[in-house]
Amino acid sequence: MATITQLSETVSSQSIHNDSSSGKFVPEALVDKLQKGGVNPDRIWRHGERPNIALWVTKDHRIYQEEIPYPVCGPNNCIVHVRATGICGSEIHFWKTGRIGDCMVDHDLILGHESAGEILEVGANVTNFKRGDRVSIEPGVTCWECKQCLSGRYNLCPDVKFSGTPPSHGTMARYISHPARFLHRIPDAMSYAHGALVEPLSVAVGAIGRCQPKLGQPVLVCGAGPIGLAVAIAARAAGAHPVLITDLEESRLTQANQLGFNLTLKIDLTWDRFETVKRIRDVFGSECRPELAFECTGAQSSIVSAFYALVEGGTLVQIGHGKPEIELPVMAMTFREVNVINSFRYKQTWPTVIRLLNDNILAEATKLITHTFPLEQTIDAFQTCVTRDSKSIKVQIVDN
Known part of the structure; x- marks a missing residue:
């Protein structure tokens, strides 16, 4: 106590x-x-x-x-x-x-x-x-x-x-x-x-800088905590669309809705990766699959699901910190040529984030x-x- x-x-x-x-x-x-x-x-x-x-x-x-x-x-x-x-x-x-x-x-x-x-x-x-x-x-x-x-x-x-x-x-x-x-x-x-807020937003802006989203690029954000929501806001400002946010907590997804994110999915831990991927893709629709995934939880199940939800040749940006050792489907990643980028903290972001906050971006x-x-x-x-x-x-x- x-x-x-x-x-x-x-x-x-x-x-x-x-x-x-x-x-x-x-x-x-x-x-x-x-x-x-x-x-x-x-x-x-x-x-x-x-x-x-x-x-x-x-x-x-x-x-x-x-x-x-x-x-x-x-x-x-x-x-x-x-x-x-x-x-x-x-x-x-x-x-x-x-x-x-x-x-x-x-x-x-x-x-x-x-x-x-x-x-x-x-x-x-x-x-x-x-x-x-x-x-x-x-x-x-x-x-x-x-x-x-x-x-x-x-x-x-x-x-x-x-x-x-x-x-x-x-x-x-x-x-x-x-x-x-x-x-x-x-x-x-x-x-x-x-x-x-410049510090957590710098984590988000740093992650965006690691992968440089394109205008209209579909994005999956795993985790609706402070960093996940900051990443979603930064990705949207960079032109990503649509942006889907997942989380275990309905209340956090409600807060995502209040920030203007209409695509959300509550994850059920009883789902296996196949069911999770199906649900994610159903929300995106048949004509759209995520090309970028920002994983903000560090949980192994979330990382694996994000990888499989991506289109072939997509990019997984790992931000969340979890256990020291995590098992990943490396062979499947190789066969599908999924890029994995790790984003650690930030560099040279403070002036940019201060300007973006001050200018209401x-x-x-x-x-x-x-x-x-x-x-x-x-x-x-x-x-x-x-x-x-x-x-x-x-x-x-x-x-x-």
Whole structure:
């Protein structure tokens, strides 16, 4: 069961720079926890205007909130007051199972990677931001020295430090320090909530970029969660038509309908792949079969069904993360020349997504936000994500 550490209600009236005069030391146990995730705090506890509450997950599947010191602003970093953070399915995986593939939680970890906020301080070497700038946070901090980074595929950097993914601490705190290179200014008219949507939309736009749909190309999207719906919105904006969305939950398909997707199919787990494929093709109609399939669940049965539903020579884009090892019909894929493309996170998507959101090209995506909680109620927000009756899509934590 989730536990909450009691938080100090004292709000410092001193400035951040002078608050160290209190002489309070950061407990060694907390220093150790922070350092394991790549955060090196001052040994003297520094405070912001309010307690720097963070959401932690443990390797034994607990989540808790605990106050941490105000962060140190390195010369190439900015201090950001995180104003909005979305909860991703990956965070639920780390909480409930302790891993995604080979990536495991082996120490107390601060979660979070879908965030936007306000810059409070800039490092000595930072010239393109100032205090008060509003930014969306790109969570993957890469080395910019390896072959992948230099070739433009920095999403594949082997030394990436990705916020909220073991071993790196994330953005689910009130104040964080983040490299200025991975901050992106958002328009004044864009809310922080929408700025936090740039990350999941980047996953969708990154997947679209991997396969480049053609105008009028039939598309199947497996999974009507936040990423599946974001992919469907992005595919439609790219010209795909028709777009069919499948899911196990009727409530999620209803939400897809409300986003303007009229072709949906509720999957029954008692169906074998032949029945599933027949049902998918029946919805498309006899004159139309999917040429692209975006698989957003990671479930083996969904991947296999998507493959068989495709037209010969079609393309399966794998986005969802499931078990570390999955069986696939490789020979059948070969005989039918089905292309398989894996899409991992994103690269160079932030400016594009911010522009598409601001210009209302992806306006429907803002409807993905179904629940909002204050930072102090982050644990309640996580419980909402895993409560089926809540019918949540994107749950966000905000700090006004």
